[in-house]
Amino acid sequence: MVLYSVKKLAQMLLTLLGVITLVFFALRLIPGDAASALAGDHLSAAAMAELREKLGLNQPLWQQYLQYLGHLFQLDFGNTITTSLSIKGLLSKSLPITVLIAICTVVFSVAIAIPLGTLAAYLANRGKKMLDNALMWLAMVVDLMPSFWMALLLMLLLSLSLHLLPATGPISFDRPEFMLRRMALPIAVLSISQIASLARITRTSVLEVLNEDYVKTARALGTPSLAVVFRHALRNAALPIVTVVGLNFGHLLNGTVITEFIFSIPGVGTLLVNGINSRDYPLVQNVILVYAALFILVNILTDLVYKKLDPRVQF
Incomplete structure (x- = not known):
């Protein structure tokens, strides 16, 4: 039973890692991002670039991915982009x-x-x-x-x-x-x-x-x-x-x-x-x-x- 539990735990971690990776990159294939949703159609290009930089969306994808994994290892879900509320609290x-x-x-x-x-x-x-x-x-x-x-x-x-x-x-x-x-x-x-x-x-x-x-x-x-x-x-x-x-x-x-x-x-x-x-x-x-x-x-x-x-x- 102990060996089975260890194997299941390892499979669970690998499965979650696969889900995290798939969802992370699949979301970024969708046209638009949080900055576009927040700003709408009336924000200038310079202001849009500044907003993306503030939200951390202008960083390379691999860097955003590693940062996200680092926060998860610390059980830190972070805050929402649109409302800045704690995701763990929600x-x-x-x-x-x-x-x-x-x-x-x-x-x-x-x-x-x-x-x-x-x-x-x-x-x-x-x-x-x-x-x-x-x-x-x-x-x-x-x-x-x-x-x-x-x-x-x-x-x-x-x-x-x-x-x-x-x-x-x-x-x-x-x-x-x-x-x-x-x-x-x-x-x-x-x-x-x-x-x-x-x-x-x-x-x-x-x-x-x-x-x-x-x-x-x-x-x-x-x-x-x-x-x-x-x-x-x-x-x-x-x-x-x-x-x-x-x-x-x-x-x-x-x-x-x-x-x-x-x-x-x-x-x-x-x-x-x-x-x-x-x-x-x-x-x-x-x-x-x-x-x-x-x-x-x-x-x-x-x-x-x-x-x-x-x-x-x-x-």
Whole structure:
């Protein structure tokens, strides 16, 4: 386990270095820079050159890259170019909101999708194809719906028409009841597609396990069918499900970018969109770095869950 952890840590550092390098140079291929975004079209060439020098944008790319790496090694994320605010301070306020939305989405989707997929597998195994096909077709249709379209639809229905949930407003941890109502729509939008895909994976995994000999033996011993499915088959079919849940968490971080922007959630996704629009290189680089670190961390935790679910798994 110790050797595995060391290898994973080394892979994580190399992956983050690759992400940092790719994002750093890719951002500078985009036409325009932070000075152009700040100055607009009315600044003279001399004033523009002075502004670029002040912002450090006139230095060679390799020098800017080495300076950025030096600051990262010191865990110094620096300040935003456009507002001069501390990036670490901005992340400390926005990251808990994004992580909370992602965790709530995973918990909500798992609580619905796994029983739904397991029930579909049970129905298919018992020969009730019509109900099984209906559940899977519904999941497939929902999975194909674009998240931004679903966000607008739920906003129109639940917020503007029925006035059940707020679509805008401040988010404060001091008022948890209002915060949960405020985040209910984003969580619902992100959960719908997660539920659909996870239910189909669960159905396939459990259906394969239901044909194993130990399941037939448990049924022959008189164990109730639902107990066999949920107590024995589901546990042995859990590894593919855990894999999908871990990958979905990483995709959720991407999905929150659009969802947070639509619902005006002050999370990391909103920071990223604002940074891209203003060509704020340090902000965009560090936000993507945080996204990459979270994604890698979730994958490591998924591997550890493998070992907990099945002691036969070797790293």
